[in-house]
């Protein structure tokens with residue numbers, strides 16, 4: 001991936017949730033490529049260990065992979081404490097983990113509702129809550145929360161996911177106000193259609209559907225995980241030091 005080099009990111013501690021695959025893996029590679037000290041959490045131990053080994057071989061600092069189920073807030077806190085003990089105060093938190101399981105409105109049970117909010121929003125709140133004191137201690141930081149265009153456009157098969165992704169923007173704006181005086185910036189990224197391996201396998205097995213959806217973009221090219229990572233690098237870097245409380249669409253201008 002061609003990317004701008006942000007000198008300030010070298011040696012910074014960057015924590016990425018859901019970093020083992022998809023866009024999260026692009027974040028791990030991109031921040032490691034900047035010389036940052038990267039830690040990532042994920043429930044997928046196989047993919048996480050493989051990515052950690054791959055990135056360790058290609059970067060000057062091996063990333064720290066901590067397996068963790070983010071639905072369990074005690075586990076999240078324990079994993080974050082391990083990262084803190086090992087690498088020190090976190091400068092950049094990327095709240096990326098999610099699950100866009102399709103749902104039918106009439107079939108969503110209270111348990112499924114709670115699961116969907118848990119996997120898409122609850123950990124975002126508690127990861128940010130745990131990281132703020134570390135960022136205060138180091139005099140600032142950048143929190144990047146992954147939203148989605150799903151809630152802006154109205155996605156009928158994602159009623160709870162879309163609500164969670166909208167909640168992330170509300171939380172982003174609230175948190176940005178409360179921690180701004182500590183020079184902690186909080187922004188969101190809303191990707192458009194990014195065809196990762198998982199997306200292709202589960203939701204877009206058909207090239208024609210992808211091509212049709214792409215005609216709704218102003219720019220017809222595929223939006224890649226690396227495109228999303230470029231925005232994350234910018235928001236993490238000092239080049240964006242006066243930017244906070246924003247949600248950036250990276251979607252090729254999807255209508």
Ligand SMILES: NC(=O)c1ccc[n+]([C@@H]2O[C@H](COP(=O)([O-])OP(=O)(O)OC[C@H]3O[C@@H](n4cnc5c(N)ncnc54)[C@H](O)[C@@H]3O)[C@@H](O)[C@H]2O)c1
Nearest residue numbers: 018021022023042043069070096097098146148191193194
């Ligand atoms: N791919 C897209 O087109 C798209 C579009 C809009 C928004 N987004 C958002 O961008 C982010 C990344 O998207 P993606 O497509 O790479 O997502 P993904 O579902 O492929 O990957 C998310 C990662 O989170 C991990 N994860 C899931 N549940 C977990 C849990 N309980 N504990 C720990 N880890 C868990 C997965 O193992 C995976 O590595 C997500 O927040 C997603 O909502 C993606």
